[in-house]
Structure formats: C-alpha cells, structure tokens
Amino acid sequence: MNAREKYGIPNDAVITIAGTVGVGKSTMTKTLANALNFKTSFEKVDNNPYLESFYEDFQRWSFHLQVYFLAERFKEQKKIFEYGGGFVQDRSIYEDTGIFAKMHYEKGTMTPTDYETYKNLFDAMVMTPYFPHPDLLIYIEGSLDEVLKRIHERGREMEKSTPISYWEEMHDRYSKWIDSFNACPVLRINIADYDLFNDEESVDLILEKVSRVIGGRSVKQSVSTFADNRIE
Numbered sequence: 001m002n003a004r005e006k007y008g009i010p011n012d013a014v015i016t017i018a019g020t021v022g023v024g025k026s027t028m029t030k031t032l033a034n035a036l037n038f039k040t041s042f043e044k045v046d047n048n049p050y051l052e053s054f055y056e057d058f059q060r061w062s063f064h065l066q067v068y069f070l071a072e073r074f075k076e077q078k079k080i081f082e083y084g085g086g087f088v089q090d091r092s093i094y095e096d097t098g099i100f101a102k103m104h105y106e107k108g109t110m111t112p113t114d115y116e117t118y119k120n121l122f123d124a125m126v127m128t129p130y131f132p133h134p135d136l137l138i139y140i141e142g143s144l145d146e147v148l149k150r151i152h153e154r155g156r157e158m159e160k161s162t163p164i165s166y167w168e169e170m171h172d173r174y175s176k177w178i179d180s181f182n183a184c185p186v187l188r189i190n191i192a193d194y195d196l197f198n199d200e201e202s203v204d205l206i207l208e209k210v211s212r213v214i215g216g217r218s219v220k221q222s223v224s225t226f227a228d229n230r231i232e
C-alpha cells in the first residue's frame, strides 16, 4: 500500500503550500508529491524575466512582476484542472494579492492605480465560481531568525541583499493573513516540529495531519468557504 492509500488521501486532491519566502515550501512540495505520487506545480523563479529587476527597483517593477506571476499561476491552475488534480503546488495564488501586491501598495512601491488594476484583474480571474480552490492549504510557519537563516543558506543574491526589514514586514503580514484566510481548509505546520532532511518520520507525521483534514473522502473542487475547517 502506498502512502496516499495508507492515509486515505484522494488521488484527485490539490494541496497548496503557503508561507513566507525561504520557509521551506519548495522542499515540502517535492517531499509530499514524492510520497503521494502526485505531480508538482512550482512557481517560476529561474528564468523569471522580472524578478532580479524587481529586487533592484521595487517601484519600477512591482506591477510587472505581479502581472507576470498572476499569469503564470493561472496557467498552472489550468494545468492542474486539466489533469483532474493530484497535485502539490508551491505557493498559492492567494498570497500574490494577500501578501505581495498589498504590501507593495501599502509601502508605496506600487501606485494606487496599478494596485487597483492588478486587483481588478485578480478578481476577474480568481474570484469567480469557476476558479477551483485547493482542497487543502498547508501553511508553513517559522521564526523570523530561522527564515532569514534559510534565505541566506539558499543563497539567491537578490534576496540576500534585500534589507532584513523587508523580510520582517513580510513575516508579520503572513501571520496576520493566515489568521483570516478562509478560502479552503488550512493545516498549519511549524518548521520547528519537523525535519524533512534528517528525520524520515517527519513526512508521515505531516501526512497523518493532512489525512485528518482531507483523508478518506472524495474531494470535489468547491467554491464554498471553509472558515470552520481549520486544524492546528
């Protein structure tokens, strides 16, 4: 019996991984997809035509980058839908607007007009009854110190040379954002409680928690909200 069967996780489930930059989403995406024999959907970092310019000049490039990410994520969303699920997705589309675009607008590095245009585009594409929400959002959280350590260890120059205040602001915003997020069920996981590199049992621990939310039932893509469906 494979892990997916063992934990009763439907083979058409869509699990999205959320959390601040460097917290461990890509690592979690690969590990869970491997354990469940699911496909992966990664965000476009390498070969992203705006990302480096964005980190050099937020004001100039924030709108371009948001539109680029929105288009990329929407294409991924379509792919997931066409495959009929069975995916682990690295970063949710909700973070683009709920964290990044909002933060740049509120900090003055995206103009009100650009923000309004972006939000209209986002709402028209995402907030429709035709947009399938994920079956589960796994939110990875961790201390700012540990996250900063991981950003430095990973070594992307553009992130390493970004002031710590930027990551601090993002870290705070994520904590608030997740407390009011209700577009789909949420499972919160703290990086202090698992180690995907050195502890083989960690993945089972996480799958067991996933199973408590979406195990043993057929998941249907739904547009309803799940405010009461949280577990810690």
Ligand SMILES: Nc1ncnc2c1ncn2[C@@H]1O[C@H](COP(=O)(O)OP(=O)(O)O)[C@@H](O)[C@H]1O
Binding pocket: 019, 020, 021, 022, 023, 024, 025, 026, 027, 028, 150, 151, 153, 154, 194, 195, 196, 197
């Ligand atoms: N469980 C873990 N324990 C230790 N280091 C980790 C763990 N998960 C990820 N990392 C490291 O942290 C860094 C960021 O991880 P990554 O998965 O790329 O984060 P994200 O996709 O959230 O930006 C990488 O260097 C990765 O090897």
Ligand SMILES: Nc1ncnc2c1ncn2[C@H]1C[C@H](O)[C@@H](COP(=O)(O)O)O1
Binding pocket: 019, 020, 021, 022, 023, 025, 026, 043, 045, 051, 065, 066, 069, 091, 095, 096, 097, 100, 101, 159
């Ligand atoms: N929507 C976004 N706006 C600005 N920057 C973004 C957005 N989505 C991702 N990013 C950046 C942040 C990181 O530098 C890379 C990849 O993120 P990661 O959390 O490491 O997967 O892209």
